[in-house]
Each structure stands twice: as C-alpha cells, then as structure tokens.
Amino acid sequence: MKSKVKLALFSAVAAGIVSLPSMAQSPAEKVYVPHGKHDEFYAFLSGGYNGQLSVYGLPSGRLLKVIPVFSVFPMNGYGYSEETKAMLMTSHGFIPWGDTHHPELSQTNGVPDGRWIFINENNTPRVARIDLKTFETTEILEIPFSGGNHASAFTTPDTKYITAATRFSVPIPQKDVPIAEYKKYFKGTLTFIRADKPGKMDIAFQVLVPGFDYDLAHCGKGPSYGWCFFTSYNSEQAHTLLEINASMKDKDYIAAVNFKRAEECIAQGKYKEVKTKYAHNYRPDEGDRIARTEWKTSVKWIIPKECPGVVYFLPTPKSPHGVDVTPDGNYIIGGGKLATVIPIHSFEKMINAIKNKQFAGEIDGIPVLKYEAINHCEIPNPCLGPLHTEFDGRGHAFTSCFISSDVVYYDYKKCKVLGHVPTYYSVGHLMIPGGDSAKPWGKYLLPMNKITKDVFLPTGPELPHAGQLYDISANVENTKPQFLLDLTELGEPHYAQAIPASILEPKSLKIFELEKNTHPYATKSEEEAKVVRKGNIVHVYMTAIRSHFTPDNIEGIKVGDTVYFHVTNIEQDWDIPHGFAVYGARTSNLLIMPGETLTLKWKPEKPGVFPFYCTDFCSALHQEMQGYVRVSPKGSNVPIKYGTGEEMHTVK
Amino acid sequence: MSWISRGLIALASLIMIGIYFQPLWKIRLYAPQYPDGLGMIIWVNKITGKNPHDLQNINLLNHYVGMKKIDPNSIPELKILPVIFGFMIFLGLLTAVTGSKKLLYAWAVLIVLIGVASLIDFWWWEYDYGHNLNPHAPIKIPGMAYQPPMFGCKHLLNFKACAFPSTGTYILAVSGTLGVLSAFVEFLRGRKKA
Ligand SMILES: [Cu+2]
Numbered sequence: 137m138k139s140k141v142k143l144a145l146f147s148a149v150a151a152g153i154v155s156l157p158s159m160a161q162s163p164a165e166k167v168y169v170p171h172g173k174h175d176e177f178y179a180f181l182s183g184g185y186n187g188q189l190s191v192y193g194l195p196s197g198r199l200l201k202v203i204p205v206f207s208v209f210p211m212n213g214y215g216y217s218e219e220t221k222a223m224l225m226t227s228h229g230f231i232p233w234g235d236t237h238h239p240e241l242s243q244t245n246g247v248p249d250g251r252w253i254f255i256n257e258n259n260t261p262r263v264a265r266i267d268l269k270t271f272e273t274t275e276i277l278e279i280p281f282s283g284g285n286h287a288s289a290f291t292t293p294d295t296k297y298i299t300a301a302t303r304f305s306v307p308i309p310q311k312d313v314p315i316a317e318y319k320k321y322f323k324g325t326l327t328f329i330r331a332d333k334p335g336k337m338d339i340a341f342q343v344l345v346p347g348f349d350y351d352l353a354h355c356g357k358g359p360s361y362g363w364c365f366f367t368s369y370n371s372e373q374a375h376t377l378l379e380i381n382a383s384m385k386d387k388d389y390i391a392a393v394n395f396k397r398a399e400e401c402i403a404q405g406k407y408k409e410v411k412t413k414y415a416h417n418y419r420p421d422e423g424d425r426i427a428r429t430e431w432k433t434s435v436k437w438i439i440p441k442e443c444p445g446v447v448y449f450l451p452t453p454k455s456p457h458g459v460d461v462t463p464d465g466n467y468i469i470g471g472g473k474l475a476t477v478i479p480i481h482s483f484e485k486m487i488n489a490i491k492n493k494q495f496a497g498e499i500d501g502i503p504v505l506k507y508e509a510i511n512h513c514e515i516p517n518p519c520l521g522p523l524h525t526e527f528d529g530r531g532h533a534f535t536s537c538f539i540s541s542d543v544v545y546y547d548y549k550k551c552k553v554l555g556h557v558p559t560y561y562s563v564g565h566l567m568i569p570g571g572d573s574a575k576p577w578g579k580y581l582l583p584m585n586k587i588t589k590d591v592f593l594p595t596g597p598e599l600p601h602a603g604q605l606y607d608i609s610a611n612v613e614n615t616k617p618q619f620l621l622d623l624t625e626l627g628e629p630h631y632a633q634a635i636p637a638s639i640l641e642p643k644s645l646k647i648f649e650l651e652k653n654t655h656p657y658a659t660k661s662e663e664e665a666k667v668v669r670k671g672n673i674v675h676v677y678m679t680a681i682r683s684h685f686t687p688d689n690i691e692g693i694k695v696g697d698t699v700y701f702h703v704t705n706i707e708q709d710w711d712i713p714h715g716f717a718v719y720g721a722r723t724s725n726l727l728i729m730p731g732e733t734l735t736l737k738w739k740p741e742k743p744g745v746f747p748f749y750c751t752d753f754c755s756a757l758h759q760e761m762q763g764y765v766r767v768s769p770k771g772s773n774v775p776i777k778y779g780t781g782e783e784m785h786t787v788k
Numbered sequence: 789m790s791w792i793s794r795g796l797i798a799l800a801s802l803i804m805i806g807i808y809f810q811p812l813w814k815i816r817l818y819a820p821q822y823p824d825g826l827g828m829i830i831w832v833n834k835i836t837g838k839n840p841h842d843l844q845n846i847n848l849l850n851h852y853v854g855m856k857k858i859d860p861n862s863i864p865e866l867k868i869l870p871v872i873f874g875f876m877i878f879l880g881l882l883t884a885v886t887g888s889k890k891l892l893y894a895w896a897v898l899i900v901l902i903g904v905a906s907l908i909d910f911w912w913w914e915y916d917y918g919h920n921l922n923p924h925a926p927i928k929i930p931g932m933a934y935q936p937p938m939f940g941c942k943h944l945l946n947f948k949a950c951a952f953p954s955t956g957t958y959i960l961a962v963s964g965t966l967g968v969l970s971a972f973v974e975f976l977r978g979r980k981k982a
Contacts, residue, residue, distance in 0.1 A: 647841075682848055683926075708841035709848070756852065757926055 163620040166607060169196040174641065177569050177634045179582065180239045180253055181603075184628030187234035189255055189266065194569075194580055194634060195605060197623035205264045205273045206234020206257045210724030214273075217726055218700065218735035219655075222427035223417045226260055226278050235259045238289060238352075238631040242331075246293035246357040246465075246574025250639040254289035254298050254331065261285030263300060263329060265337060267421045269645045274421050277337045278414040280435060281308050281325050287353035287366050291331065293574060297340060297395060299355065300327035301366050305347035305373075309412070318375035322347035325437075326366055326393055326447070335418045341398055341407065341436040343447055345391060346500045347373055349382070352458050352524075357574045358465030360483040362396040365468055369455035382455065383474060387507065389449040390459055390470055392486065401443035408437040422648070424655040425732065441501030448490060449499060451507040452479050458524035458565075462533070463574050467512055467548055469533060471523045477514035478522050478535055480548055486510045513551035519544040523564060524631075526571030528578030532612055534571075536563040536583055543583050545612055557617050559604055562587040568608070569634035577636060581606040581617060584629045591622055601625040646710040648731030655733035657702035662686040667778040667787065674699045674776075679706045680714035680728060682755040684780055685748070688763030692776035692787070695740055695769055701726075701748075704733040715751025718765065725751045740767040789887040789974055796970035797892060801880030804963040807832050807873060810955035813910070814838075815936055817846065818948045828858070832956060833870045835860045853945070854925025855934055856917060865909060872902060880967060889974055896971035899964045911938060 169175055175193030178200075183190055187207030191200045208215030208224065215224050215232060224230055234257035241248035253266045261279035266272065279285055284303030291298050301324065307313055308323040325342040348368035356363040371388045374381030401407060411434050419427035440447050450468075456479075458471035468481040488494075489509035497504045521539030528534065533548040541561045546553045563585050569577040583606075588599040603625055606617040650660055659665050659677040665686040668675045674697050679686045685703070693699055703716045707730040717725040718738050726734040740746065750761035768774040776787035813830040816838070826846055827838025835858060837843040847857045860866055876899060883891040918935025921928075934944050941950040 682852075707848070709845045760926075 163607075163618065166618075167195040167197065167605065167621045169193070169198075175637055177577070177580070178637055178640050179567070179569075179632055179634040180241075181584065181625055181629035181632040182236040182239050182255060183626050184237065184630055185235050186627030187236055187257070188627065189236060189239055189253070190626050190629070191271065192623070193637075194582070195607075195620060197603075197605060197621050199624075199626070201271060202626060203266055203271055203273065205236055205255055205266065206231075206262065206276070208232045208724075212727035213724050213734060213736070216723040216736075218737060219426045219733070220419065222429045223273060223276055223419055225415050225417055225429040226262070227280070227413050227415055228260060231260055233259075234262065236627075236630075237286060239633045240289050240291050240298065240572075240631075241633045241635055242295040243291055243293050243573060244295070246463075248570055248573055248633070248635045248639075249295075250635055250643070251295075252334070253633060254291065256285050256288035256300065258284055258286050258303070261288075261300060261302075263289045263298060263337070265331070265334065267334070268640055269643050270421050271644070272419075272421065274419050275335065275337050276415075276417045277329060277339070278416070279327055279329075279339065280412040280414040281342060281410075282306070282327065284349075287326075287350050289329075289331075290353045290355055290364070290572075292355045292364070292395070293357040293361060295332045296330065297328040297355075297364075298331040299353045299364055299366070300329060301325065301350035301353060303349050303351055305349065308344070309410070315375050318347060319373050322373070322375070324348055324350050324368075326350060326364075326391060328364075328393075328395055328398070335420065337416065337418075338432070339414075339435045341402060341438050343393055343398065343438045343440065345440070345447065345502065346371075348389070349378075350391065351456070352471075354459050354461050354572060356461055356465055356468075356483065357463075360461060360465040360468075362394060363483075364393050364395060365450075365459045365461065366391040366393065367452070367456040367459045367470060369457075385454070387451040387453050388455055389504070390452045390456060390468065390481070391502075392448045392450055394446055397446045398438050398443065401438055401446060402436060406438070406443050408439065409434050410437050422652055424653075424658075425648075426655065439501070444501075445490075447502050448486070449502055449504040450481055450486065450510055451496065451504060452481070453477065460525040460527075460533075460572060462548055463527050463529055463576060465574070469525045469535070469548065471525060471535060473521050473523055473538065475522070477516055478518045478525075478544075478546075479514050480512045480551065481510045482512035485512065515544075515546055515551055515553060518546070518553060519556065524566055526566055526568040526581070527576050528568055528571070528581075528608055528612070529576035530578060530611070532578075534566060534568065534581055534608075536566040538562050538564065538586070541585075543581065543606075545617070547613075554612055555616060557581075557606060557619070559583040559585055560591050560602055560622070561585055561589060565629070565631040567632040567634060569636070572633075577634075579607070579609045580620075580634075581608045582623075582632060582634075584625065584632060586628070592624060601628055603629065647708055648729055650704075650706060650708055650731040653704070653731055653733060655702075655704070657700070657735065658733040659702065659704045660706060662706075662780070665778075665780075666785070667692070667776050669697075669776055669787070672697045676701045676778075678703045678716075680704070680716065680750065680761075681706050682712065683750075683757035683761045685716075685750070685761065685763050686780040687778035687785075688780045689766075689784065690763070690776075690778045691766040691768075692774050692778075693740060693765055693767045694772060694774075695743060695767060697740065699738045699740065699765075701736045701738065702733055703728055703736070705730050707731070712754055713752050714754050714761070716748065717751045718748040719746040727752060740765075743767050743769045789883075789889055789892065790977060793892065793970040793973045793977075794884045794887055796966050796973070797880050797895065798884035800963045800966035800970065801877045801884070803959055803966070804873060804877050804880070806959040807956040808870070810959060812954060812956040812960075813951060814954045815949060815951045818950075819946045821946075829954070831866075832873060833866050835863070835866070849947075850934075851922075852925065852927045853932075853934055854922030854928070856920065856922075858917075863913075865913070869906070876902070889978075892967075892971050892974060896968045899967055903960065903964055907938075914938065 204214035283306035286303035287301035370382035519537030
C-alpha cells in the first residue's frame with residue numbers, strides 16, 4: 137500500500153518534469169551563468185546615438201565590450217591616436233560622432249558565419265566593417281548621394297553586398313534649391329556595397345529612385361536570392377510636417393530590387409558613371425594597423441527607366457517600417473507601422489505578377505505591382521504599430537508593436553496569431569539569434585524598447601534603455617514565451633544580432649604577434665628605443681612592458697615642437713594592455729594591446745617637466761610605471777637626452 | 789660478448805636517439821591570473837615554452853623577485869649534453885659491433901655517472917636560479933627563495949610550480965637500464981666461466 141503511494145507520487149513528479157521541460161527552470165536559473173562558464177551567445181546591439189556597437193553575453197545580459205565605430209572613444213584612443221583617426225574621415229572632414237542603427241553579421245549560405253559584423257551610420261551616411269577576431273572596426277565607407285542612411289547595412293546571403301539607402305531624400309546631386317521644390321529635385325538612392333573582400337569595400341552601384349523616405353531593408357534568400365527589399369514611407373513626397381503630410385496615403389511601397397538584373401545592366405553598359413568624392417577608410421587587422429583614407433571619385437548610377445526590371449514597387453500599408461524575409465525566403469513581411477494589419481507578400485506571387493504584368497501603375501519608370509496579386513495574406517488585428525519581424529526557424533514570426541508595447545507572434549504561412557508578450561515599453565526592433573537569417577537559432581527573443589520609465593532605478597531625467605529577454609525555445613504554438621530578464625542598454629539600440637559563442641569564442645584574438653607588427657615606428661625591444669628630432673617634429677620610439685616605459689626620462693623637447701609618442705606594448709601575454717597618457721595632451725589616452733603600436737600626438741605649450749604614465753593597472757608595480765618629459769623654452773639648446781634606469785643617451 | 793648482451797647494448801643506444809626528439813623535463817606554473825598555466829619545457833638542447841611566449845612571460849614575472857633571465861643561449865649544458873649523448877650512442881653501437889667487454893663496462897659506468905651528474909647539475913641550476921637574486925628586485929621577501937621543485941609541486945608566492953621528468957628522461961632511464969643489464973649479463977657469464 138505504502139509503496140503504491142510512493143510509486144504514484146514518483147510517477148506524477150516524473151510526468152510533471154517530462155511534460156514541462158522549459159518551465160522546469162526558473163528565469164533566474166536560466167539567465168545565471170556561474171563563474172567558470174560562459175554565455176551561450178554573443179549579442180551585438182547598436183548604440184544608436186552613441187555611434188558605437190555594444191557586445192553582450194546572452195542569456196546573462198552581461199555587457200562585454202563597447203566597440204567604437206563611428207564615434208571617438210577616449211577610453212582606448214579610437215579616433216584620437218594617429219593609427220585610428222583616419223577611420224572617422226569623411227568628405228566633410230573628420231567627424232567625431234555617428235548614429236549607428238543596424239548591425240548585420242556576415243553570412244555564408246544565408247547563415248551568420250562570424251567573420252565580420254557590419255553596421256550603418258545614419259547621419260553622415262556610412263557603413264562599417266568590424267572584424268570578429270579582434271572585435272575592432274577595420275573599415276568605414278562613406279556613401280555619396282545619400283541622406284539618412286537608415287536601410288543599411290543588410291547583407292545578401294553570401295555577403296556579396298550590403299545595402300544602404302536614403303531615408304531622407306535630398307537633391308541629387310546636391311544643389312542649392314528651395315525646399316518647397318522637393319518634388320522636382322529630391323531623389324532617393326538604393327545603394328549596393330560590395331562587402332565580401334576586407335579592405336576593398338566599395339560601392340557597386342546606386343539605383344536612382346523617386347524621392348520617398350527609404351526606411352529599412354532585407355535581402356532575399358533561397359528562392360528569393362538575387363533580390364533586396366526596401367520599405368519606403370512619404371510616397372506623398374512631403375517636405376514639412378511629415379507626421380501629417382507623409383501619412384495621407386493608405387499604402388506606400390516596398391521597393392524590390394533585382395541586383396542580378398542590375399549586374400546585367402552594368403555589364404551591358406546601361407549605367408551612368410558619376411563623379412563625386414567619398415572616403416574609404418581601412419585599418420588592417422594585422423601588419424602596421426594604421427588606418428588610411430582612400431578617396432574615391434565616382435559611382436555607377438542605374439536609372440530604372442534605362443534598366444527595366446531592376447526595381448518594382450510593392451504597395452504596402454501604411455508607411456511601412458521593417459521589411460523582413462522569412463527564413464525559407466518565400467515571404468516578405470512589411471511592418472506597416474500605421475496599418476491595422478501586418479501584410480505578408482509572397483515572393484512567388486510577386487514573380488508571377490511581374491511575369492503577367494499585373495501592374496497598377498508606374499512611377500518614374502518603376503512598375504507598381506497590384507497589391508492583390510502579390511499579397512499572401514494580412515494578419516488581422518495583430519497589435520498596434522507593428523514595426524519589425526524576426527523568425528524562430530520553426531515557422532513562426534515575431535513582430536514588435538510600438539504602440540501596444542508588445543510582441544505578437546504568429547504562424548506566417550497560416551496567417552494565424554498565436555499570442556502576445558508584453559514589452560516595457562514601446563518596443564522598437566527585436567532580435568532572435570540568427571533571426572533574420574536562413575537558419576535562426578530560435579532560443580531567445582530580445583525586444584529592445586524605446587521608453588524605460590520605471591523599469592530600473594532612475595538616474596535623473598536620462599534613463600538607460602531597456603531590453604527584455606524571453607525564452608522561446610518551447611513550441612510557441614502551445615507554450616507562451618517565458619520572460620527571463622530586463623537588461624540595460626547603452627545609447628539607443630536599434631537593431632541587434634546574435635551568434636552562438638561557439639562560433640566566435642575560439643577565434644577571438646589574445647595578442648597581436650610582435651613579430652608581425654610592421655608599424656614603421658614600432659619599437660620591438662628596449663634596446664631599439666630612441667628619440668629622434670626632425671626639425672620641430674620629435675618622434676619618441678617607446679616600449680611598454682611590466683612595469684616601465686623605455687625611455688621614461690626624455691629631455692630636449694621645446695615649446696613649439698610636435699611630439700609623437702609611438703608606444704609599442706612589447707608584452708606577449710594575454711590581457712596585459714598598457715595605457716599611455718601625458719599631462720596636458722588635448723587628445724586622449726592610448727590603450728595599447730600586447731604587440732601593438734599606437735601613437736599619441738602632443739604639442740607642449742609651456743616649459744616645465746611633465747609626467748606621463750600607464751593608465752591601465754597592468755601589474756603590481758603599475759603605479760611605478762611613469763616617466764617625465766622635460767620641455768624647454770623655444771630656441772633653447774638643451775640636447776635630446778633619453779633613457780630608463782642608469783643609462784641616458786644623448787643625441788648631439 | 790653474447791648475442792644477448794650485444795643486442796641489449798645496441799638497443800640501449802638506438803633508444804637513446806629518442807632524447808633528441810622528446811623533452812627531458814616539464815615545469816608548469818599555475819596562478820590565479822594564469823588559469824591555463826605557464827609552462828617551461830627542457831630539452832637536451834633547448835628550453836621552450838608550453839605556449840609560444842611562455843618563456844618570455846615567465847622571465848617577466850621572475851624579474852619582480854630578482855630571478856635571473858632564463859636565456860637558453862647562455863646555458864652551456866644545452867650545448868654539451870647533446871654531444872655527450874651522441875658520444876654514448878656511438879660508444880654503445882661500437883660496443884655492439886666490436887663485442888668488446890671493456891667498452892661495455894665503460895659504457896655502463898659512464899651512463900650512471902652522466903645520469904647522476906646531470907641530476908645534480910639540474911638541481912644546482914635550479915638552486916642558483918631560485919637563490920641568486922638581484923638585490924635591487926622590487927619585491928623582496930626576507931628568507932624567501934624561489935628554487936623550483938625537481939619532482940612534484942611547490943608553492944612559490946602566488947604560483948604553484950610543478951615539475952616532473954618527461955619522456956626524454958624515461959627514455960634515458962630505459963636505455964641506461966638496458967645497457968647496465970647488458971653489462972651485468974656479461975659480468976655473470978664471466979663469473980660462471982671462471
Ligand atoms: Cu602598464
């Protein structure tokens with residue numbers, strides 16, 4: 137009798153455990169990554185108006201790194217050091233700030249491969265490549281003939297191209313015209329950037345399109361390979377009070393660009409080569425690691441009228457924001473942010489409509505397809521303000537809804553809503569690892585919100601942004617996503633990407649090999665350290681190793697000199713950076729990784745003896761890692777003298 | 789000499805060739821800041837790190853307590869030992885070919901002497917390395933010496949140092965044993981005859 141009770145109890149418990157696998161662990165258990173273990177995913181969240189890219193671990197939500205991209209970063213000298221400042225060069229000169237929106241991992245066969253991550257800059261149109269061995273920005277390309285580069289940097293499944301476009305149409309080419317003549321002069325460009333060769337990023341071509349606001353993009357995959365889709369709003373072509381004037385029509389357009397057709401037209405000479413000037417900045421991830429600007433002088437324009445079939449307009453309700461292609465490549469989901477439905481277009485229907493010329497009209501030589509001919513379905517009453525969609529790889533779409541502050545998830549083939557989960561508050565983008573690729577790792581969902589209010593401890597009027605992590609690993613047909621964690625975000629994350637740690641972790645670089653350092657001012661041993669004057673330019677060839685600089689005493693510098701401290705960290709040990717800062721320098725400190733050479737430019741303005749020191753607590757004798765530079769008045773004849781320890785070298 | 793002892797001494801010599809390809813001793817250092825450990829590998833003719841830059845990093849850490857820099861180029865043993873063992877291989881093979889008992893006994897005595905001398909030399913080198921400290925070292929702990937262990941593990945400040953003989957030393961032990969066994973066989977045979 138007793139044993140029977142025990143058996144029944146045991147069976148009940150066992151059945152409970154088996155039937156509720158995902159609920160067996162509490163949220164706290166699911167996000168706790170104990171010491172000695174690492175997170176399962178790397179997540180890359182754009183920093184919005186901080187111009188950078190944040191790296192987080194998931195599911196813990198730990199901030200791992202801020203990668204400087206379009207904004208200077210005094211923390212490590214990015215944009216200040218002689219080796220990095222060319223990264224921020226543009227045709228408008230050096231720009232210390234940018235607005236990052238959409239990170240996109242490079243892909244192979246439609247799957248994120250962990251080679252690079254790209255990200256766009258919205259304000260002064262640019263795109264960047266970040267290397268995922270060093271987690272450093274290695275390349276930035278400026279986009280000419282553009283304004284507000286928002287529909288960027290979305291990749292093709294082979295990373296052949298990444299996209300750029302004009303969210304703000306502008307006079308193309310730029311000229312001084314009355315704003316009221318918008319319709320006459322303002323145009324948009326849809327740009328395809330060749331992205332598969334590091335150091336060789338280049339604008340392949342730009343498609344000239346009517347002056348709408350091109351908002352977001354995603355490229356086709358599988359059956360829809362060869363196409364990229366760009367949403368637009370303001371097909372009204374308003375130039376003022378857009379909130380009213382650009383919200384008149386009940387449909388705007390998704391521009392479907394056939395880039396294979398564009399390639400054909402280019403091969404047949406059906407393009408216009410246009411003179412312009414834009415910057416291509418490249419900092420190699422090995423060798424001398426010095427960023428240089430290459431000035432590019434022309435782009436190829438494709439005019440749709442002259443290259444029929446290169447672009448079609450898909451009517452889409454209403455002022456659509458996101459455009460997302462299902463993992464199978466068959467459906468295109470528009471986030472009609474003012475629409476009461478979520479429209480899903482069928483790629484197959486689109487191709488048939490093109491074949492059968494089911495056109496509703498034409499704008500500037502671009503055929504407008506019939507809505508009914510391309511639409512797969514409309515998700516009825518999904519939520520309010522649908523924006524962006526990601527996929528779990530199991531036939532489900534997750535769409536963020538700004539106004540109703542929630543995420544709606546549904547079966548996109550059957551067009552059936554399955555449920556909603558709340559966000560706190562007013563979600564913008566959302567992210568599932570690999571969620572815009574051909575093969576999502578559908579384990580977590582991260583909606584990223586625009587309004588925080590009471591989620592965290594308040595920090596004055598300016599609050600951090602909040603994201604919510606959900607577990608979606610259970611079948612969402614019958615199990616609600618489980619809310620796991622609120623995480624704080626830096627700046628304003630727009631889009632994000634994530635990739636399994638197992639892909640990136642093994643190849644993350646530990647040190648730069650000193651032997652392979654080809655920087656012209658590298659000092660590879662203390663014996664080679666020296667100070668060289670050339671007129672009023674002084675080059676200091678300096679080494680840093682625990683726990684001293686060589687030289688650490690420098691004399692013979694004069695007011696009016698320009699001093700370059702070329703500091704080589706000659707350590708070859710993991711995680712032993714050295715810092716370098718000098719009194720009164722109007723730049724920043726340098727944070728020099730083992731094997732790396734970085735240069736700080738300093739113009740002393742007053743005579744005196746000024747300290748410099750290591751800013752990174754590198755060792756037990758870190759506080760002793762300091763030195764002095766003596767500055768004499770202009771015209772004095774103090775000789776150059778330098779050294780560390782007993783020996784001082786005098787240069788005559 | 790019997791064929792057995794000739795075979796044994798030949799085998800002893802041939803096996804000894806292996807020490808040119810296998811490390812003699814391994815020293816590992818563990819500390820909280822070095823979760824993967826640092827490692828020093830001693831070969832008959834060189835000293836290397838377990839990872840590419842370990843030797844440089846060990847030297848870097850050691851300079852804080854004033855230990856000498858380990859510079860393989862300034863350690864004479866690494867030049868002498870390869871010659872000595874080369875000679876022993878040659879002598880052993882010569883013994884097997886000629887069948888000379890005198891050479892065999894000489895070989896057996898020599899290998900024992902070389903073995904003992906090498907161990908004493910190694911210990912002395914470690915002693916010197918751990919005791920002969922730069923008086924200007926930044927970190928000085930009264931009474932503290934940093935002599936690494938020869939067998940087993942030992943705590944040296946924040947490091948746990950472990951040292952163990954490696955394949956090359958075992959090869960030498962087997963080779964020496966075979967050679968001495970060969971000499972012993974001959975010695976017994978000689979006594980029986982007499
Ligand atoms: Cu330091």
